[in-house]
Amino acid sequence: MKRKLAAVLAADMAGYSRLMETDEEGTLARLRSHRIELIDPVIAKNQGNIIKTTGDGMLVEFQSVCDAVRCASEIQFRMRRRNSDVAPDRRIQFRIGINLGDIIFDDDDIYGDGVNIAARLEQLAEVGGICVSQAVRDQVAERLDVTFEDLGERTLKNIARPVRVWQVVANEETRPAGGTAERQSVVKPAIAVLPFANMSGDAEQEYFVDGLTEDIITELSRRHELFVISRNSTFVYKGQAANLRDVAEKLGAQYLVEGSVRKSGDRLRVTVQLIDTANDTHIWAEKYDRTLDDVFAIQDEVTGAIVATLPGRVEAAQQDLVVRKTPSSLAAYECVLAAKVRHHRSAHEENLEAQRLIERAITLDPDYAHAHAWRGCILGQAWVHGWLEDPDASYDVAVGELEKARALDDNDADVHRILAAMAVIADDLTRARYHQERALALNPNYDLVVVQQGELLTWLGRPQEGIEWIRKAMRLNPHHPERFWSHLGKAQFAARLYKDAIESFMHVTSMDAVQHAFVAANYSWLGDKMAAAAHLDRAIRLNPDFTIETFLGTMHYAEEGDLQHLRDGLAKAQEAAAA
Structure with missing residues (x-):
């Protein structure tokens, strides 16, 4: 046995038994994910040594008490971020206790009052909180950007003397200990979605209209490059005729989204427009006509289309300002x-x-x-x-x-x-x-994420599914970048839909060497040797260092058959060019 002074961090998962009873497999999978992605890397980054783990907790030793507090602070800060989009009854949260004391090391385990006090401090901590002993607080108070609240002296189980306990003060803005105390705030474009107007004269449609507005607010909030005004603030204006510039000023938003819903027979029309209140201009407007087969499906479809398009329109408007x-x-x-x-x-x-x-x-x-x-x-x-x-x-x-x-x-x-x-x-x-x-x-409504799902499925040997995802991205954002056509063409080539692939590539205004090479391979498999040779020649003109094997080295197909399919198509084009 050996003794040394060390900082001990004890962590335990709150509500473990309840979560396991509700969803055992899901809870274990999420806990494992948190360990792999967050907890273990943060401990390693702060030079911590995991002594042992239990199903719902762990004991970690640090040579530096500052490292221990930094580690705990970052874990709790990032767990709050991770849980922000998780239902309260499914959140995985931890309590953490930290003590500095004399520790006994024996057979890869640690013992002594120093360890016991850390465990008792963890039990005193709030869910998502950190409690530390007086010794820890004294060591880090002047060295880290962290605030403590005095909880007074406490009598801890199996500890002879009272221990003064301090709680790390946490709120939504608390950043990991050791970070800068102040930061320059990012001024993002603020956007407010006003309650859509029910133009149907049908009170039953009011639920649909309000639900559509709320869904748009929720989905837009997922885009972290925007600052979205909350529902509670915007619904104050429900049913009111107000000056939009005044509304924008009161809400602190430059951009307003307003719309209406009209029901006529078995059809529903949703109109929406985006307004830049700085200069009273309408920068985007759209209408959606749908049959009333499934009101909720319509709500999901229209919401997805709006939230996929709006950020791009806002960004385009902002770019005009930046250019100046x-x-x-x-x-x-x-x-x-x-x-x-x-x-x-x-x-x-x-x-x-x-x-x-x-x-x-x-x-x-x-x-x-x-x-x-x-x-x-x-x-x-x-x-x-x-x-x-x-x-x-x-x-x-x-x-x-x-x-x-x-x-x-x-x-x-x-x-x-x-x-x-x-x-x-x-x-x-x-x-x-x-x-x-x-x-x-x-x-799920971010067009760049959706199109990338199609790309990845194509690499994984599932191009038919990839085509569906890429087309979905195109529907989500009618103003999508030209490169979406290139992604679609590559997926269609992998699916052996050569004519469709060529048509997709032809939507690209100015094709690069990669795109010309794919078109050459498509024409090869269609038996059009002249067109195949012409496009391969164009690829080489655009990239004089082009070779088939170098080009194939930039591909990421999981299936060797898909790579060989492209190789054979290019080889046919090369033979045609040499003939």
Whole structure:
């Protein structure tokens, strides 16, 4: 046996028995997910040593008491973020106790009053809270950005002397201990959805109309690049005729969404418009005519279409404002917006400017999760195109940025969408599936997430399903980027739908070498040697370093048959070109 002074963290899951009784498999799966993705990595990052685990708890030893408090603070902060979209009765939450004391180490286990006090402190903590002893508080009070509340002296079970207990003060804005005390807030565009008007004269439709409005508010709130005014604030204006500029000023929103629902016979018409109150302009409007076969299905369809389209329209309007500003005046959100514009142009110089803008956004707000996520995406684009002097190091930086974004906000669908894309680049399709499913769960109406589901299914050898998802993304966002047609064409090629694939690629205004290569393979399988040779020649003209094997090396098919299918199509085109 040996003794040493150490910090001990005791953690226990609240309501474990109740959750296990309700859903044993689901609870264990979610607990395992939290351990793998959050708890164990945070402990390792803070130099903690997991001594033992039970079904619902663990005991961890730290050489530094500051590391122990940082670790506990980050776990509880990120668990609050993770639980924000989870029903209260299904949330996994922890109590944590931390003590600094003399510990006995024996046979890979620890004993003594120092351990017992940590366990008793954990029992005193609130659900999602942290309690520490006087010794811990004295050590970290002046060294970490954390606030304590004195709970007084407590008599703990099997502990001879009273122990003074302190509680870490937590609220919705509490950040992990050790972080900056203040941060520059990100000024996101604020949008308010006013209650839709029931124009049917049918009181029974009121439930549908209110439900549609509430669903739109809920789904828009999933988009972390927007600030969405709450339902309680907007429903104050239900049934009122009010000046929109006054409403926007009172709600603090630049953009307003208003609409109406009209029932006529067996048909329902929903109209919606997006208004920029800064200059009283209508920047988007749409109407949806549907039969009343299933009112709830209509509600889901219309909600999905609206929330997939609105953020893009808001972003486009914001981009117009950004263009008129000098880069030095851009704030964090606007820097991210400008960086996205550069990124989507897919050119080397534009990518360099996107990197500069996104780095400025992070400098302005180091805790802006969306900025870290997009830095990872922008670096990933440079990695794919070979625009980096040190590809391996830059890839690691990109992944590190995404993990940073995930640590700051694990409920941002964009973070998991980009992590899935990076996993595909690394040919880790298992990890890609996890992050893609998480992104879909967080925001099932986000067109970029939906189209990526189609891409991933194509790589996994399920192109028919991939086609359905890509077409769904196109329906969700009628203003979708041109590249959606390219994704559809690749899926149709894998499904052996060659004529459909060629037609999809023809929607792309200016095809790149990759797209010309796919069109060449399609024409090869249709037996049109002249067209196949012409498109392969065009691919080589656009990329003089093009070779079939180098090109195939950029593919991520899980099935060797799918890769061979593309190889054979390109080989036929090459033979035709040489003839």
